[in-house]
């Protein structure tokens with residue numbers, strides 16, 4: 001079967017890859033001139049890469065890790081020591097670590113929390129542990145039910161001291177969804193905590209050894225083309241054309257640079273665009289259908305990714321850092337963490353600015369200036385009055401609508417990969433799968449879509465379809 005997919009982010013790439021495995025012929029269309037969507041990266045005139053986002057791969061990403069294995073590129077993941085490292089705002093230039101010992105889960109996580117005495121008192125740890133009991137005992141069902149509360153509301157209900165939120169969960173909430181605990185759904189943090197506490201290496205982190213576009217997306221695209229599929233850049237979906245019965249007749253592709261628009265026909269069609277462009281392009285006739293109407297509850301959240309090159313080394317830490325700054329979220333010195341960006345003499349900091357709603361419309365110069373003021377607190381030893389570190393160059397990448405903003409009530413708005421339209425499917429991290437808005441979620445959603453298509457239209461009806469290979473726990477809600 002020919003399957004046309006609009007959107008070559010990780011969801012679209014994963015969908016096309018697994019359709020190839022199922023014996024179908026995917027044609028993957030990307031609006032931009034670069035693969036990857038929210039993991040896209042570009043090379044500047046000096047040959048330095050800059051990225052849409054600082055991306056971390058977790059041990060708790062089974063589908064992503066399997067994809068690396070299937071592509072034979074596992075060695076591109078640079079695993080870091082099992083720890084979480086937080087800046088200490090009260091003691092500028094110092095760090096507090098949660099070190100996970102080599103013990104089975106959940107003992108390694110519990111030990112990491114109990115052994116850290118910089119951030120939480122014993123009483124706070126115990127009260128937090130008691131607050132978590134319902135999530136541990138009742139599992140995912142409880143976690144999903146808590147979607148009616150923000151994380152702040154949930155903590156209050158569980159009688160957890162507000163200082164726990166201030167010390168730990170502002171940083172976690174910003175890292176997970178680029179918003180603060182009073183906005184984020186409790187389901188998001190409880191899901192992450194469950195993964196991190198239930199899987200021994202769940203919170204272990206890896207950096208890719210280069211840009212995601214080159215080191216991850218291109219191998220997937222090569223796999224697709226070798227399997228008989230196609231990947232087309234600069235091919236924006238302009239309109240979804242319908243048959244009289246409401247099913248899809250074709251995708252109208254916008255002709256660029258004076259070329260005419262063209263119609264692409266196929267046996268099945270997938271939107272792997274993020275939710276915001278999908279909502280704009282939905283045909284009028286579908287808008288009243290519940291599956292599509294519910295998308296109104298989903299909207300991308302703004303975020304800014306910064307790259308700052310300095311004239312010297314600011315740190316030798318080879319890990320992700322939680323800044324705990326009001327302006328910034330996580331950051332890393334990519335000259336230490338990423339092989340392709342390595343530099344023994346100069347730092348390149350990649351930093352996520354979040355929440356970004358008040359910054360997204362500001363100029364790059366204003367954003368850099370505010371970030372430099374924060375860096376003076378994070379690295380006081382390098383920004384004193386005597387011979388301060390010099391910023392050599394910078395890149396600011398703004399994403400006004402990134403992953404869906406995971407506020408309370410959002411879970412009910414996330415659609416299934418199958419739609420009421422017989423030949424139209426959805427992929428994307430916002431669709432229902434258990435890994436929320438993440439690279440793992442995007443890859444799993446693409447796999448689920450490919451599985452649904454393979455099941456609905458098997459190449460050989462007697463053979464086991466790709467869908468049957470998925471573990472049931474990966475499917476649907478929870």
Ligand SMILES: Cc1cc2nc3c(=O)[nH]c(=O)nc-3n(C[C@H](O)[C@H](O)[C@H](O)COP(=O)(O)OP(=O)(O)OC[C@H]3O[C@@H](n4cnc5c(N)ncnc54)[C@H](O)[C@@H]3O)c2cc1C
Pocket residue numbers: 006007008009010011012029030031032035036037038039052053054055056057235236237238272273274277303304305352399402403427428429430437438439440441442
């Ligand atoms: C700053 C930042 C940091 C992040 N950090 C992490 C992290 O550390 N770990 C993690 O797991 N996740 C992280 N994420 C989230 C992760 O990047 C996303 O969840 C994931 O990449 C989403 O993939 P997707 O395929 O669902 O959507 P997208 O990547 O948005 O892909 C959609 C694609 O559709 C294309 N498109 C749109 N309209 C059209 C059209 N009309 N025609 C054709 N194509 C179209 C877009 O150009 C895009 O390529 C981060 C994201 C950002 C922005």
